[in-house]
Each structure stands twice: as C-alpha cells, then as structure tokens.
Amino acid sequence: MGDLLAVPSPAVPFPAVPSRPHPEVRPVSHPAPPTSRYAGRHRASRRAPLPGRVPSAPLVPGLRASSRLPRATAAAFVLAAAGATVGPSGALGPGSEVQAAPASTALDLSAEQQFAVRSEAAAEAAALTDLAQRRQASAMQTAALQGRVEAKQRAARDAKRKAAAARAKKEAAAKAAAKKAAAAKAAAAKARVKAAREGKRWVRPIARWNITSGYGWRWGKTHDGLDVGASTGTPLYAMSRGTVLKAGYFPSFGNKVEIRYWDGTVSWYAHLSRISVSPGERVMPGEVVGAVGNTGNSFGSHLHLEIHPTGGDNPVNPYPWLKRKGLLG
Numbered sequence: 001m002g003d004l005l006a007v008p009s010p011a012v013p014f015p016a017v018p019s020r021p022h023p024e025v026r027p028v029s030h031p032a033p034p035t036s037r038y039a040g041r042h043r044a045s046r047r048a049p050l051p052g053r054v055p056s057a058p059l060v061p062g063l064r065a066s067s068r069l070p071r072a073t074a075a076a077f078v079l080a081a082a083g084a085t086v087g088p089s090g091a092l093g094p095g096s097e098v099q100a101a102p103a104s105t106a107l108d109l110s111a112e113q114q115f116a117v118r119s120e121a122a123a124e125a126a127a128l129t130d131l132a133q134r135r136q137a138s139a140m141q142t143a144a145l146q147g148r149v150e151a152k153q154r155a156a157r158d159a160k161r162k163a164a165a166a167r168a169k170k171e172a173a174a175k176a177a178a179k180k181a182a183a184a185k186a187a188a189a190k191a192r193v194k195a196a197r198e199g200k201r202w203v204r205p206i207a208r209w210n211i212t213s214g215y216g217w218r219w220g221k222t223h224d225g226l227d228v229g230a231s232t233g234t235p236l237y238a239m240s241r242g243t244v245l246k247a248g249y250f251p252s253f254g255n256k257v258e259i260r261y262w263d264g265t266v267s268w269y270a271h272l273s274r275i276s277v278s279p280g281e282r283v284m285p286g287e288v289v290g291a292v293g294n295t296g297n298s299f300g301s302h303l304h305l306e307i308h309p310t311g312g313d314n315p316v317n318p319y320p321w322l323k324r325k326g327l328l329g
C-alpha cells in the first residue's frame with residue numbers, strides 16, 4: 001500500500017507539487033474522522049446524578065421513576081410494592097408525583113403483578129374518562145333542558161303578546177266599527193232632517209190601501225192606474241214636496257189634481273169629491289190636497305191614482321213605484 005502511494009503514477013500528466021497547507025485552511029486538530037455525529041459536541045452522554053439522590057432503576061418496564069399515577073394506581077402500586085418506601089400517603093393526590101423506591105429496595109414484581117398494575121391504571125383512566133364524559137353529557141342535557149324551558153317560556157310570552165295584540169286590534173276594530181256605525185246613524189238622521197226640511201220624504205196619498213182594481217187591461221181597455229176604495233170625504237195627501245200642475249174638473253176623471261214632485265214624477269188623483277189646492281201652488285209631503293169622491297166616470301167612491309214618472313202622459317203601474325218608495329205595506 002505504502003509503495004503504491006510512494007511511487008508516482010506515470011499516468012499523472014504534471015509532476016507532483018510538494019504539498020503545503022492552504023493559507024485559508026487551518027490544520028485539522030483531529031487526526032481521525034469523527035466516529036459519531038455527536039462526537040464533536042461537548043455533551044455528556046448521561047446526565048450526572050443529582051447530589052444526594054440515588055439513581056433509581058426502573059421498577060416496571062416502561063414505567064419511569066417520575067411517572068405520574070392516579071391515586072388508586074399509586075395505592076395499588078404501593079400495595080404491590082410490598083414494603084417499598086413511598087412518601088406519606090396523605091401527600092398523594094391525583095397527579096401526585098410518586099417517587100419510586102430507591103434501587104436499594106428494588107422490587108421484583110411478578111409478571112402477574114405488573115399486569116395487574118397496568119390493568120388497574122387502564123381501568124382508572126377509563127373510569128376517569130367515562131366520568132368526564134358522563135359529566136359532559138349531563139351538562140349538555142341540563143343545558144338542553146334549560147334551553148327547552150326557555151324556548152317554552154319564550155313561546156308562551158310570544159303567544160301572550162300576540163293574543164294581547166289581537167285583542168287590542170279586535171277592540172280597535174270594534175271601536176272603529178262602532179264609530180263608523182254611529183257616524184252612519186248620525187248621517188242618516190241628518191239626511192232625514194235635511195229631507196224633512198227640504199220636503200224630499202215620501203208619504204202615502206191615502207191612509208189605508210184598499211185596492212179594488214189594478215193597473216192593466218180592464219173592461220176592454222187599458223186601466224192606467226190603481227183604484228183604491230174609500231168613503232167619500234177621505235183625505236188625500238201630497239206624496240212629497242211639489243207643485244200643483246192641474247186642479248179642476250175633467251171629463252171622465254171628474255175632479256182631478258195633478259202634482260209634479262221634486263224628482264219629476266207627476267201623480268194624478270181623480271174622481272175627487274173636493275179639491276183643496278190650486279194650480280201653481282206648492283205643496284209639502286202629507287199636505288191635504290183634496291178628498292175621495294165619485295165624480296166623473298166612476299161607479300162608487302174611490303181614488304183613481306196614476307203615476308207618470310217623467311211627466312207627460314205615460315202612466316206606469318203605480319204598485320211597484322209605490323213599493324220602491326216604501327209607501328206600501
């Protein structure tokens with residue numbers, strides 16, 4: 001080997017230059033390459049034992065001396081250790097740090113005991129987890145119950161509020177309706193007063209309706225009005241406010257009174273025994289204008305009543321007209 005290195009190879013094209021240290025490269029202090037990645041670090045491979053503390057050996061594989069154990073597990077550990085020295089039991093609590101027994105009192109736990117300890121720890125952890133889950137579930141249940149109660153109360157309050165609003169609305173509507181009705185009543189009364197003052201109301205021409213012949217075809221010709229039987233001298237009234245058009249004797253009609261009312265309707269009263277008004281005279285509703293008689297073409301004391309809605313000589317059936325005016329019945 002050394003010979004191979006000492007003899008220059010003929011393949012090298014340039015003569016070997018005597019080696020000298022590179023000015024920027026310091027000589028390496030370690031002659032041999034490091035055997036470990038950590039060899040260059042000044043780090044103790046093991047921590048030095050604390051003064052006054054005896055280094056402990058693991059009692060159970062996987063269980064270090066400073067492992068945190070729950071109380072029950074600690075107690076079990078103490079029992080299983082059978083004679084191991086542990087801190088005062090009163091100082092133990094959940095999460096207490098249990099100092100394992102010193103190496104001098106190392107315990108020789110059987111596999112069964114180790115299994116028991118591990119099982120106990122697992123059971124304890126499971127119990128704690130279960131308890132926490134139960135508590136959480138209980139809290140959630142309580143919250144849900146409270147939420148339901150609050151929702152119920154809220155719904156009740158809302159219903160109450162809505163009912164009150166509906167009641168108020170109903171009352172307001174009733175009040176408005178009552179007000180409207182009162183207004184309508186007042187308006188009607190006012191209209192009645194005004195109509196009475198203006199004479200626009202309608203009254204019967206005769207006190208008692210005793211219709212003996214209707215409107216239509218009679219005795220071979222058209223009967224243009226109603227015949228109302230009444231004794232001679234029975235008063236006849238103007239049906240509304242109007243003006244007397246004619247008042248006098250006419251062939252076949254006998255004594256006749258024509259009145260034009262405020263709405264344009266003209267009424268004819270015929271066969272009168274007496275006439276109380278003159279042409280051009282203004283009359284008011286219910287004013288006496290004459291009396292029932294048997295003058296003209298008449299066979300018996302009666303009122304012959306004709307209605308001409310548009311004036312002129314165009315009579316209509318008086319019956320429906322009287323009904324519309326509310327003068328029948």
Ligand SMILES: [Zn+2]
Pocket residue numbers: 213223225226227303304305
């Ligand atoms: Zn007649």
